[in-house]
Amino acid sequence: MKEELVTYLQSAREAMVWKLQGLPEYDVRRPMTPTGTNLLGLVKHLAAVELEYFGLVFGRPSGVVLPWFADDAEPNADMWATAQESREEIVALYRTAWEKAAATFEALELDSPGEVPWWPAERRKVTLHRILVHMIAETNRHAGHADILRETIDGAAGMREGNDNMGAQGPEWYAAHRERLEEIAAGA
Incomplete structure (x- = not known):
């Protein structure tokens, strides 16, 4: 079961990194x-958490x-990259987080206890299982954000390179589909 959970987490992690590929720094x-x-802020946030x-x-x-x-950090400082933080550094930090997490997965069982000091006292006591599920949900939530951002930037959509999970419809079909949905929305 642990391996299955880690596989789901890794799939979402890889989708996050893929959403950065091929885009200029500005985007x-x-x-x-x-x-x-x-996009880069989402990856930075996930690496940190x-x-x-x-x-x-x-x-x-x-x-x-x-x-x-840090206590004196700007609000939401984990959600964007400073001019001094490169994409490569943030992706490397994310991959470091994966390595550190893998060591935890190897060392602990799913029922191993932990404590989340920033959660309310009544929910702080957790297990590795609970935190794995939490991080799968969090990573997939942000992967959904990244999907929408990337599609807005350049039209790239889908789960990951080589498997967009979007079906066989092409750009013309989606343009007509979107136009039809716009007409429905306007008429509602």
């Missing part, structure tokens, strides 16, 4: 929503310094 960094959501959830929560601190979680 991976630019805020695409009123709250500033951007994985390091905390699969490390600190189980008494296995990663040793990686995360300045955006």
Whole structure:
């Protein structure tokens, strides 16, 4: 069961990294929503929370310094990349988080206990199973955000390279489909 959960997590992780591929720096960094959501920031956020959830929560601190979680950090500093943080550094941080998490998965059983200090007291006591499920949900939630952002940027859609999961319809079909949906929405 642990291997199956890790497989689902890894699939979502790889989708996140794929969403950055082939885009210029501006497009991976630019805020695409009123709250500033951007592709590189989503990856940075996931790297950071994985390091905390699969490390600190189980008494296995990663040793990686995360300045955006410091008390004096800007709000949401984990959700965007500074000019000094390169895409390569953030992706490397994410891959480091995967390696640290893999060591935790190897060392612990699904029922191994942990504690999430930033959760309310009544929910802080957790197991590796619970945190794996939590991170699968969190990563897939952000992968959904990334899907929409990437499609908005350049039209690229789908799960991952070589398996877009979008069916055989081409761009012309989707353009006509979107136009039809717009007409339905306007008439509602």
